[in-house]
Amino acid sequence: MAKQPQPISPLKNFFAGGFGGVCLVFVGHPLDTIKVRLQTQPKPQPGQAPLYSGTFDCFRKTLVGEGVRGLYRGMAAPIIGVTPMYAVCFFGFGLGKRLQQRKPDDVLTYPQLFAAGMLSGVFTTVIMAPGERIKCLLQIQAATGETKYSGSLDCAKQLYREAGIRGVYKGTVLTLMRDVPASGMYFMTYEWLKNILTPQGKSVSDLSVPRILFAGGLAGIFNWVVAIPPDVLKSRFQTAPEGKYPNGFRDVLRELIREEGVASLYKGFTAVMIRAFPANAACFLGFEVAMKFLNWVASGL
Numbered sequence: 001m002a003k004q005p006q007p008i009s010p011l012k013n014f015f016a017g018g019f020g021g022v023c024l025v026f027v028g029h030p031l032d033t034i035k036v037r038l039q040t041q042p043k044p045q046p047g048q049a050p051l052y053s054g055t056f057d058c059f060r061k062t063l064v065g066e067g068v069r070g071l072y073r074g075m076a077a078p079i080i081g082v083t084p085m086y087a088v089c090f091f092g093f094g095l096g097k098r099l100q101q102r103k104p105d106d107v108l109t110y111p112q113l114f115a116a117g118m119l120s121g122v123f124t125t126v127i128m129a130p131g132e133r134i135k136c137l138l139q140i141q142a143a144t145g146e147t148k149y150s151g152s153l154d155c156a157k158q159l160y161r162e163a164g165i166r167g168v169y170k171g172t173v174l175t176l177m178r179d180v181p182a183s184g185m186y187f188m189t190y191e192w193l194k195n196i197l198t199p200q201g202k203s204v205s206d207l208s209v210p211r212i213l214f215a216g217g218l219a220g221i222f223n224w225v226v227a228i229p230p231d232v233l234k235s236r237f238q239t240a241p242e243g244k245y246p247n248g249f250r251d252v253l254r255e256l257i258r259e260e261g262v263a264s265l266y267k268g269f270t271a272v273m274i275r276a277f278p279a280n281a282a283c284f285l286g287f288e289v290a291m292k293f294l295n296w297v298a299s300g301l
Contacts, residue, residue: 012294013094014087020287021082021089028279029078030071034058035268035275036139039235043259055270074138076152077131085127090287092120093187113191114184121176121183128179129172133159133238140239163242174234174249182227190219190284205292212288213281220280224272229265231272232256 037058041051052058062070096116097108108116134155141148149155159167193215194204207215224231233252237245245251256264 012291013091016287016290016294017086017090018083019290020283021086022079023286024279024283025075025078025082027282028275029075031271031275033071033073033139034062035271036136036235038268038271039232040140040239074135074152077134085124088127089120089124092123093117096120110188110192114188117184117187118180120187121179125172125175125179129175130168132175132234133168133170136235136238171234171238174230174237178227178230178234182223185226186219186223189222190215193218209285212285216284217277217281220276221273224276228269228272232265232267
């Protein structure tokens, strides 16, 4: 295993992680919109065709009916949250590594890297859950023809007015169930790929752009293979009318399995996989570029 870099400072982590997150949202949000609409579309009545027959049908109908702006519905909420979220995410991963090191130059095993990644998932949920709730509601309202919320801020205000802070944080447990194991897989896969892609005698910090893109993109795919089932449950739960699922995700899971089968847990799979590689490749490339820039600035001070 190639030698790991030392944990970075929280300040550098904030800016580099935030920039990586902005890159991820900008590249990946259109397909995230498609994913949520596929996951939350109503079950068709007997003899009726579903609202969307698949990923490309949903993309076409969204583009024809709403234009390019329709693909970026609800992007304000994740954009506002990405800077602190990815700062906390990358900081949480660094902290998780540091807590497992007896000495600063200890090289961690892959299970230890997985555990460090899981800690980052816990850290980010506090910021992620409300943004996900608002994003999902805005993404589906255009598809249903309703205009209950005029934007992200209005959505947050209405949710708080209707149910207090619990309304804003609805789906937090499911967000944890999605992000904790998925984040562990995400960071472990990225570190593993960086190590095997590093030429003999070179440092991981010297990886070329194509190799960083490949490692980041594949890490995103592994992340979503783990995350899709709880993400489907989360999207359904967060967009359901108040009181529909009194027992939380267990009710959502029972309903999905009973009415649509186990395959329903992988709704939006195609959209997620198409999005995962470029979005996460952009995220890690943005992070690495920003980190190199910040290190260069710091070295000149």
